[in-house]
Amino acid sequence: DPTIRAETDGELFWKITVGKKPMPNYGTRLSATDRWNVINYLRTLGRR
DSSP states (O other): OHHHHHSOHHHHHHHHHHOBTTBOOOTTTSOHHHHHHHHHHHHHHHTO
C-alpha cells in the first residue's frame, strides 16, 4: 500500500501503539520491540 510506504516508522509505531479505527491499539498487547518488529516486517513486504 503506497500510503503505508509514505509513512515514517515513527508514524507507524504510533498507530500500532494507540490504534486507528478500525484497528485496535496494540500498545498493551505487544512489547515495544515486537511493535518495531512488525514495522520492519511491513517494510520487507514493500520491497517485494
